[in-house]
Amino acid sequence: MPNIQPIFSRVADIQGGQLLITAAADTTGQNVFNQCVATADANNGGYFQRLRFKATGTVVATVCRIYINNGLGTDISQANVPQTLTGTPSGTGGSLQTANISARVAAVDQFGAVTAFSTESANIAVSTSTNAGSILFNWNASSNSNTYILVIGATPGAEERIITNIQGNTYTMTAIPNTKVSGAGYAANGTTQLYNNFLYGEVSLPAVTGTLTAGTQDIDYPLNFALPPAWRILCGLGTTTNVSNGWIVTAIGGKY
Numbered sequence: 001m002p003n004i005q006p007i008f009s010r011v012a013d014i015q016g017g018q019l020l021i022t023a024a025a026d027t028t029g030q031n032v033f034n035q036c037v038a039t040a041d042a043n044n045g046g047y048f049q050r051l052r053f054k055a056t057g058t059v060v061a062t063v064c065r066i067y068i069n070n071g072l073g074t075d076i077s078q079a080n081v082p083q084t085l086t087g088t089p090s091g092t093g094g095s096l097q098t099a100n101i102s103a104r105v106a107a108v109d110q111f112g113a114v115t116a117f118s119t120e121s122a123n124i125a126v127s128t129s130t131n132a133g134s135i136l137f138n139w140n141a142s143s144n145s146n147t148y149i150l151v152i153g154a155t156p157g158a159e160e161r162i163i164t165n166i167q168g169n170t171y172t173m174t175a176i177p178n179t180k181v182s183g184a185g186y187a188a189n190g191t192t193q194l195y196n197n198f199l200y201g202e203v204s205l206p207a208v209t210g211t212l213t214a215g216t217q218d219i220d221y222p223l224n225f226a227l228p229p230a231w232r233i234l235c236g237l238g239t240t241t242n243v244s245n246g247w248i249v250t251a252i253g254g255k256y
Contacts, residue, residue, distance in 0.1 A: 021246030024236030029197030034236035048253035057245035073113030094134030094174025
């Protein structure tokens with residue numbers, strides 16, 4: 001069936017002009033030398049067709065990694081990883097059934113960047129005859145943290161339910177959360193870091209000899225996708241290109 005409600009860009013959106021020189025040398029997009037080259041419209045989102053790379057002079061060969069950011073923090077979290085997560089079960093105070101539950105906790109700094117997870121809690125045994133159990137979680141407070149994220153599951157290594165925006169370093173869980181760990185930058189399970197960035201693709205950038213008498217390569221990387229409101233595109237180099245020359249990245253697209 002044809003699309004009877006097509007979406008068109010209302011205005012062109014050309015962003016970037018970012019000069020990449022110094023290596024980010026990561027695959028997470030969190031190193032400070034990853035640069036934001038485009039941000040979707042804050043209200044309606046946007047559509048990006050491609051990225052163009054142009055060398056500013058003589059550079060060595062490298063790779064550029066391209067990330068999609070969910071609009072939250074892009075750099076390494078300024079908070080420390082929470083420590084010593086414990087859970088004290090109770091047969092009252094909630095609606096938990098008898099079960100074993102494991103958990104991990106991560107801290108979120110003021111920019112929205114997330115730390116790695118704490119070590120796993122011991123498997124917590126909730127015992128209740130009336131389906132009225134609860135668990136009081138405690139952990140060592142993380143410096144520079146703003147809020148916390150708790151993920152829980154039925155078995156160690158399978159934490160797939162998530163609780164966000166926890167204020168302070170204690171939390172009483174009275175019911176199993178409905179929200180699963182998926183999308184919006186979250187890892188597939190609680191055993192790895194919650195990234196705000198998705199590694200989308202890579203482009204090989206060749207060695208270039210700068211000249212005043214001839215043009216150098218025009219390198220385009222196709223995108224052709226829509227971004228939600230305020231989401232971003234980040235770029236970072238695998239190796240440093242030159243002490244003074246690098247690659248200019250420009251994003252071509254439109255605002256809805």
